[in-house]
Amino acid sequence: MSTSAKGGYHHGDLRAALLSTAMRMLESGETFSLRAIARNAGVSPTAPYRHFPDRNALESALAVQGFGDLEHDLTDGRDLPTSVADLAEFGVTYVDFAMRRPALFRLMFGNPCDNSDDERVRAANALHELLEQALANVVPESDTTALACAGWSLAHGLAFLHLDGKLPADSPEEVADRVRSAFLAMTDIPKERAPRLKPPAARHPGQRRRGTDR
């Protein structure tokens, strides 16, 4: 076979084989452990330690790959966005990535990040810069740093909330629509609303002070 190798005591390219096995397992939802990866790669339980100092390092390597793939999805064959609508499609792609590869996405983000892994940090930064460029392209005269941050956060939050089932995600189209709506709705808010003379009824309806009423 291609990834594993020439079948002797020495494997050939175990590092790559482990990564691809791990990625496959991650995406097929199998339980994810160093030992299981080694098992699936047809190698002894501790062989991975010859190539990765610990589990975290292997995860980081996968995350780096993930960042690359995500960046690829966002850029390949399309121009930088030039309108809010384009931007929304950017968001759709981002969230779609998360939904198609949830475990990988969690691995890339949902972890206390290992900032000691240089390559991983670099990969994450590359993504950040890409997003900033995209935003700068859409709204050149504004505070692009804040905007990039906002755009990224919006997409990121949508991704996680869908992943966690906090927002219904029965079909990809439904999700995509929601992402588009969110992006468009957000830019629709009138900038400075005349502060409506706060009616006293604007108290939180269901408010309860924790432990008192119930």
Next chain:
Amino acid sequence: MSTSAKGGYHHGDLRAALLSTAMRMLESGETFSLRAIARNAGVSPTAPYRHFPDRNALESALAVQGFGDLEHDLTDGRDLPTSVADLAEFGVTYVDFAMRRPALFRLMFGNPCDNSDDERVRAANALHELLEQALANVVPESDTTALACAGWSLAHGLAFLHLDGKLPADSPEEVADRVRSAFLAMTDIPKERAPRLKPPAARHPGQRRRGTDR
């Protein structure tokens, strides 16, 4: 003491004691395992199983508490937001919660959600509704569902990106400022930008087609 109890073979209220011990450990960053919780509660390793079917159930119980606390932070002693600026403060509070109690926040969200736990689902929904009310209050005539979703996602994304170190979070003020900027910047985007006659230079600068050039 208050939480543990009257010291015999039977504990008195082990369930509550376990939850509070677990919460304390979670927030102090100790390693989090059923056995460690039992140990810290001064009880045998499997005692928790008398009160929670499995680890997940205990986590869900903590998450429910977390949702309650977050809702409390968002509502206690303040009116529903009436302006975009108010909304930004809502976001600040949300993100601040995540930063102050990162492990709990991760537990509430960063997990494949256990939707079989009714109470947990209910708690999450309550939060969702609260946010929707808030948004409806600020922009009553709009598509509040989409807006609520967008606002929540924005705050949620900011929270996670800060938690994961993807955005610098050296001081709470810095974070709060970024959250405010993001909320305000987002609502500043001109709604329909005349599609700038795409200059060919708008190609992605650092684009590479993965595997080809390098």
Next chain:
DNA sequence: TCCGCTATGTTTACAGTGCTAACGCGTACC
């Protein structure tokens, strides 16, 4: 009053995990 039932805690055990240490194969280099 005493008997036994049940809720709640304990002990024991098992399979799986990350990781270390000591060992051995074989390939590449001198």
Next chain:
DNA sequence: GGTACGCGTTAGCACTGTAAACATAGCGGA
């Protein structure tokens, strides 16, 4: 052709979640 080192192996530790069997204590009913 010998040898050193890269890479894979086995053995073993401390830990985890979970199940099964056992023990205790306090309550309700005879």
